[in-house]
Amino acid sequence: MEKKIKAIFNEKFGKEPEMYASAGRINLIGEHTDYNGGYVFPGAIDKVIMAAILPNGTDTVKVYSVDINEEAEFGLREEDAPKQQWARYIFGVCREIIKRGGTVKGFDAVFAGNVPLGAGLSSSAALESCFAYALNDLFNGNTIDKFELARIGQSTEHNYCGVNCGIMDQFASVFGKKDHLMRLDCRSMEFEYFPFKIDGYKLVLLDSKVKHALVDSPYNKRRQSCERVAKMLGVETLRDATMEALNAARGELTAEDYFRAKFVIEEKQRVLDVCDALQRGDCETVGRKMYETHNGLSKDYEVSCEELDFLNDIARECGVTGSRIMGGGFGGCTINLVKDSLYEPFIATAKKEFKKKYGHEPVEIPVVISDGARKLS
Numbered sequence: 179m180e181k182k183i184k185a186i187f188n189e190k191f192g193k194e195p196e197m198y199a200s201a202g203r204i205n206l207i208g209e210h211t212d213y214n215g216g217y218v219f220p221g222a223i224d225k226v227i228m229a230a231i232l233p234n235g236t237d238t239v240k241v242y243s244v245d246i247n248e249e250a251e252f253g254l255r256e257e258d259a260p261k262q263q264w265a266r267y268i269f270g271v272c273r274e275i276i277k278r279g280g281t282v283k284g285f286d287a288v289f290a291g292n293v294p295l296g297a298g299l300s301s302s303a304a305l306e307s308c309f310a311y312a313l314n315d316l317f318n319g320n321t322i323d324k325f326e327l328a329r330i331g332q333s334t335e336h337n338y339c340g341v342n343c344g345i346m347d348q349f350a351s352v353f354g355k356k357d358h359l360m361r362l363d364c365r366s367m368e369f370e371y372f373p374f375k376i377d378g379y380k381l382v383l384l385d386s387k388v389k390h391a392l393v394d395s396p397y398n399k400r401r402q403s404c405e406r407v408a409k410m411l412g413v414e415t416l417r418d419a420t421m422e423a424l425n426a427a428r429g430e431l432t433a434e435d436y437f438r439a440k441f442v443i444e445e446k447q448r449v450l451d452v453c454d455a456l457q458r459g460d461c462e463t464v465g466r467k468m469y470e471t472h473n474g475l476s477k478d479y480e481v482s483c484e485e486l487d488f489l490n491d492i493a494r495e496c497g498v499t500g501s502r503i504m505g506g507g508f509g510g511c512t513i514n515l516v517k518d519s520l521y522e523p524f525i526a527t528a529k530k531e532f533k534k535k536y537g538h539e540p541v542e543i544p545v546v547i548s549d550g551a552r553k554l555s
């Protein structure tokens with residue numbers, strides 16, 4: 179991919195570019211907790227966005243997306259926003275750097291990726307952090323720290339893409355480290371790397387191919403529910419709420435808001451439990467918690483869908499150690515922790531049964547925990 183992108187850049191712009199990459203992410207557990215000040219436990223994966231970039235000495239940005247086979251050209255003022263959605267991610271990153279007092283000038287770029295789109299692997303965060311990293315290197319002497327790079331990506335989602343997301347995806351994409359997951363406390367932004375050792379098990383995603391676009395999904399509504407309950411309980415975020423306090427206030431809450439908050443409060447403890455279990459090498463406990471999360475996301479938070487519940491049921495029936503819907507929800511994939519010996523039969527059964535019911539096979543995506551945003555040599 180690197181060679182191909184470079185060659186296209188050479189052909190289009192006749193120069194030698196600098197090369198950058200950033201990664202998509204998985205999240206082992208801790209879903210919809212980031213914007214509630216809770217914990218998440220993600221890692222960057224070996225599916226990346228790669229970009230060839232070079233300043234062009236003008237005030238104009240020219241970008242070519244290899245995968246979409248489209249070009250965009252835009253200026254760097256607020257009123258210059260491009261029409262194409264994919265280009266708005268890049269424009270947003272430029273604008274957010276400038277708004278923070280950083281420098282961005284005109285540049286030429288070509289990019290491509292192998293992060294599946296709409297599968298819940300945060301291809302958009304990978305794109306944002308790839309460009310944020312590159313523009314920090316090319317125009318700002320790497321003076322913008324990594325937390326700020328993640329926030330630049332998050333603000334791009336908020337201000338240019340209409341998704342009021344938390345910090346998890348951009349954080350994972352910027353800070354990702356080979357063979358390590360990261361437990362991030364989204365209230366204090368303190369984090370710790372955990373070696374991800376699961377000898378005898380594999381991590382695999384099954385992409386249902388049911389597309390979710392968070393832009394028109396009820397993602398923002400879930401967030402509003404949580405904020406309403408936090409306000410009612412007199413805490414800043416649900417991170418500081420307890421089940422006792424929630425139950426005491428139940429009469430004043432809609433049933434919907436109650437169950438949303440219940441999920442978040444339970445989920446924040448599950449992240450801590452899973453981190454402890456992983457450190458002990460206790461994959462069985464990790465797996466059990468993953469099923470509990472799925473159940474909560476499906477019944478209480480209501481962000482699953484029929485196809486993903488079906489994949490989760492199959493995993494359970496096949497004796498898979500842990501399985502759950504991953505990411506924002508409303509489609510996308512399940513993440514599965516599978517014993518080596520069960521891997522082949524599980525994948526075969528899932529493909530066969532899913533196809534029988536929905537007419538197409540889910541796509542198997544084995545993942546390896548890898549580095550996040552970086553410059554390629």
Ligand code: GLA
Nearest residue numbers: 209210343344345346505506
């Ligand atoms: C999306 C958002 C994240 C996070 C997850 C759910 O991926 O971008 O910030 O809220 O959903 O855990």
